[in-house]
Amino acid sequence: MTRRGRIVAWTGGVVGVLLLGTAGVGVWAYIQLDGNIQGADIDIDGDRPANLSPGSKNILLVGSDSRAGANAKYGKGLTTMQSDTLMVLHIAANRKWATALSFPRDSWVKIPACTRGNGTKSTPHSFKINEAFSIGGDTGEVGKAAACTIKTVEQNTGLRIDNFASIDFQGFKGMVNALDGIEVCPKHAIHDKKAHLDLEAGCQTVRDEKALGYVRTRYSVGDGSDLGRIGRQQEFMKALGEKAQEKLTSPGALYDFLTAATKSIKTDKDLDSLDALTGLASTVKDIPSDRLTFVTVPNYYREADVPSDHANVVWQYPQAADLFSDIAHDRELGAAGKKKLAEAAKNPVTARSVQVRVLNGTGTAGQAASAADQLRRLGFTVIATGNAPATDKTTITYPAALKPQSEVLAARLRGAKATESADAAPGAVTLTIGPDFSAEVGG
DSSP: OOGGGOOOEEETTTTEEEOOOOTTSHHHHHHHHHHHOEEEOOOOOSOOOOOSSTTOEEEEEEEEOOOSGGGGGGOSSOOSOOEEEEEEEEEOTTSSOEEEEEEOTTBEEEEOOOBOTTSOBOOOEEEETTHHHHHHTTTSOHHHHHHHHHHHHHHHHOOOOOEEEEEEHHHHHHHHHHTTOEEEOOSSOEEETTTTEEEOSSOEEEOHHHHHHHHHOOTTSTTOOHHHHHHHHHHHHHHHHHHHHHHTTSHHHHHHHHHHHHHHEEEEGGGOSHHHHHHHHHHHTTOOGGGEEEEEOOEEEGGGTSTTOOSOEEEOTTHHHHHHHHHHTTOOOHHHHHHHHHHHHTSOOOSTTOEEEEEEOSSSTTHHHHHHHHHHHTTOEEEEEEEOOOOSSOEEEEOGGGHHHHHHHHHHSTTOEEEEOTTSOTTSEEEEEOTTOOOOSOO
């Protein structure tokens, strides 16, 4: 296998690092493997974010939780396509670094109107982010599943998605088996019936159902959250990539690995060939491991904002908005940025802790009450509504002591800027809405 034949791509916790080698497998094998890859037409309607960093690339990667065919035993009663994990891989314009950004599948976000498989439109609503894949894929069409997922990610993050790839359970197992398994070192025994997993504590090599169960297990490890699972998946991805680089030197092992990968991978039309994938490889193969950063969208349990919700997480602002902006503008997060996010996560400023006074500057009656309802759905504490002189722009003012709270509110409202004011009413952040008011960010 030559250097030309290597590709590195990351898929959200289910695939790990996919190394595709083509030069050493021969013409017949190349044609067969190339034919395995399924491409889909992905039509995304409506307004889309601008590309703020020409030359960089954002690839949406999905670990598909489909229950079709051999995957049926992993769940009953699921009739639509499912996304088990979700990630955006950002490849820098200078090709010297990359960031892999994971989205907890329990992220509570706004799901926009999407085209279903039968051609009808869904209604915009708030729910877990992974529902977007099943809405578009309700009849098994990958293109529509991908379109709804891309649309949801773009509208909630402001990131422009360039490409899409997904892979399912069976492909993951085949790649692990071609490497003779991956070593994992759980600190405690894991017994999870849902993930079909029984592992004792300590280091051991997993393959087949155990490998799949390890990256899928959730409720029987730690606090049972999706966040813990993401951490295990990211560790597994790194181990898989390292072993693939070390082991895929024989044509037999390489062919088995590629067969499992290409039979299970689905992409947009721009990536649906080995040539396209190896072309992508040539742009990222030399990125050093210390400049590939894995990070999860900053978040906290939604229960802190909505006490009745014990199942979901919301993104932590302004940290999430800052992270999305950095990626959109092709700015490297790096170890220092990741450490800063970890520090902020220890004491998040929740939406519920932010007291807001809403004033209507639109000149149209009832707008303050409407905006207050939207803010309450986002978890904010609205303490008063009223009127203000007419204004063209939505503004946020705050007393000096409430700067963190103002930043949290501003990050959740598109285009709104927060300004410190000595005249601001004490004890609350004041939101004066204009005709441009929008509370579309988040759920």
